[in-house]
Amino acid sequence: MASNSFQRLSLVRSTKFDQLDRNDPYWSFQFPTTVKEDNNISHVAFNPHSPHELLVTSGFHMRIFSRQSAKIGKTFTRFREKCYSGNWRNDGNLICAGSEEGVVRVFDKGTLARAPLREFAAHHDCCQVTTFTADGKCIVSGADDGKVKLWDVSRGDKVSEMLVHNDYVRAGAAAPNDPNIFCSGGYDNTVNMLDMRANEITMSFNHGSFVESVAVFPSLSLIVSAGGPIVKVWDTHRKKLLTTISNHTKNVSSICFNDSHTKLLTAGLDKRVNIFELNDYSRSATVEFDAPVLSMALSNGDRTLAAGTAGGYLFVRHRNEHIVKNVPEVEKHLYKELEQGGSYHKKPNAEAPFTYKVEKKDVGQDPVKLDNETTHKRKAHENRYNKLFRQFEYKKVLSMGLGYNIRRKRPEVLVAIFEELHRRNVLTKTMASRSEAEVAAILRFLGRYLTDLNWQPILIVVMEKVIELYSQKAARSESLLKLMKALNYKVNQELRLIKECNNCIGMIESLTSRSAELPNTRLPQVRRKSEVLEASNLETSMEA
Template structure:
């Protein structure tokens, strides 16, 4: 007698997002750590030196957190009012911050009090940063001015008043110590050179600018404001290359990955989008519990830190890859007898006979019952809670197999109220699934034929039958609406095709008449 062949569980395409290398890369973070701050987190900045601690600016304080313990190792709280834009210098030894009290303060990481205080702005200073030569500071204020300060002498070098509204973002060049960029609520992004008296370049963003970012090569500039993220070509005088609109609310912050091949943007819509810098398509998205105000990535993308409006700091660490143990520490198998007789490099000859050990097939519970022709119990086994919830395709495959054998009606008949309720619950959950509909519709018809005489004897079963009827009617209504929409679209496409062909014929006729006119002109004396 031929051996029993197990039921083939059909594999269906998984619905949902497409799994790509970016999906796997950006999902390889541990469960986020939530840290409560004293106010909305407006700035996160990583130290450029190991162990890459990060400064968090919130309310009237700047905390420096350890990247591994997530505990504050340093706090700067000598601010009379709200602090802004706490940023590290390239050597990680100094930190600069603006404030609501119009002052720019410089701190030593090892100290507490400010080393320098730069006074000159008459409104809140939201933007500060170091130039690449480490001896100057750039600031931007709500008084519409951007200024350059000398650190050793604590004096102002130059001041620019080219913006007509608040300056809320800026960045400095890493390649040229004299270049810096500012973004303003007057919808413009301006590039300044400290050697010039005026700005050297201006770009119209079209919305209040919330964040600006220079690529490592500094050939491209990214600006964010409103719902737009725009990329500008600096080598072509600030020409607009790409305009992205993937957020539903204002974009507040920008960040580049360690490789420079991915651009991240955070928004008030509680999402962080990851773009590919080759085609500027969204390759991944993070969801957060509140609006995103600040965003930063550690070197090698090992940590991603997001600050939100609800005063919560969200920290995600990448999972460490498991290291493989060396061969000496692994448990080695004892070589087989033939290894000693033939050697590990022995090649089988033509006259050799290979005797294989028969492989025993382990059958599932429903397969064992089907093998014994216990069709009703086999269907019950396929409808067990853990199977019908996680893998409904198993129950559908068993039903299909019973239908092929011609015993499906026998398996469905003779059930009590509890067993019938389980079967109807499964139908209600999966009936409208396109993957299972052809099989389950036939099952529903058989159930109605079998149990129609007993309808009205159980309130639970009656309610489930009514739900099944309602579900089917709703599905039919949806299909009717879809058919109407499809008819409208067909009519629109047909109209567009007719207009296009008529235009083409008209152009051809005009071309022919022009050709005839030219021929007549050429033949006239």
């Protein structure tokens, strides 16, 4: 193999959450406060100006809560039906909200009056998307009729109207720096970027499932869409998909950026809020809640995280400043940049195909270039296992992978080594003539990670090779025979679980088909305690 055609090993993460990296201390939220509402909390938003009050949209009212103590400050109840999407204007003085009857209302935060300042008979169907434009002069609304409309706040007139979706409009985000750009997402699986001034769709992307939430990068270079358990990042310059994030097990309901736009936060019905780096889209932290998360917001400076959940629970958590103070001095500058919202730079040696660099500079200012300026190329760091593969040292690379540090602390590296050896058709030759300790290490590794869905195909191949090469040797060794029996028990247990899952799927399909034929017939409830426990254990096994 030529050196210029050598491909580095691609590491595949485990599906188990406990194998992920530890949470970044910066995202350690403590001091939780829980507030109970009467209905599901469909939307939460922090005031962009101090003291950064929290606006909560739930059922037939909106409420303003204190960020620090979560005490109720003001309640808006002038809604005939359910209200949706309560958002602040950039100056923090006005609030807009849609409603189920299609009326868009504008409220004043400062006065004692709770009656709306403006009412727009915007749509004939349910309006679940409302937001102010970047200049604060207009409101954009989207409804179940597939239309997006622009309204002038001061005059109360409709500025423009566009039919952009063939189904419900359930997601929308205005460009932070351009009052004419709006991004919408609908249940027709599309994400559209709209030019409200030209009244046209500038670009459209197919998400592949119902779009529940969208977010727009300040430079308009990225659009992030969420639908189903998948989050997709779109490159608007190249007009194509940049990456796909699939760290949720259930539908993703809300997404947003942090204050410095260096992190992406995603909330889902799996009761988790995941935080990802924007330079390589790796997960840096996870915040867990007690109920499915329907809405999420992060305050200025990333100091407070608010989550609205199903069942009407509002969770307000504050970041622990003491944990950040205990960070080593070498890493403190990273947290300082996040606090101040400074520049966003790529991590050194990070393997990312395309990244963005955003700095706070004056628009139109060109960087200063010096004459006779020289640049030095840095040689990219290459891991040891890649060097050994480049030198065709297959025996050494497998021995290195079976070491304790790789096998227990970085199992994805050993899995990648197995895959590369299998791809080069040298797996059998490399695994032959191994010592008893190395064979025992392979058997322990198989017993630990054989049930992982991402690694199962290659580990099954490795298990077949081990049985083929060392079955006779295991019969003469008591330790190897014990490990073989344990692996056999693990495989039989996995087969029984698969069989039970298939039986459960068959029963569910028969019940659903039967209920479709008899819509008025109710299924009998499980009464016995043993059956309840068995069903819950089966559901837990299926989710795993």
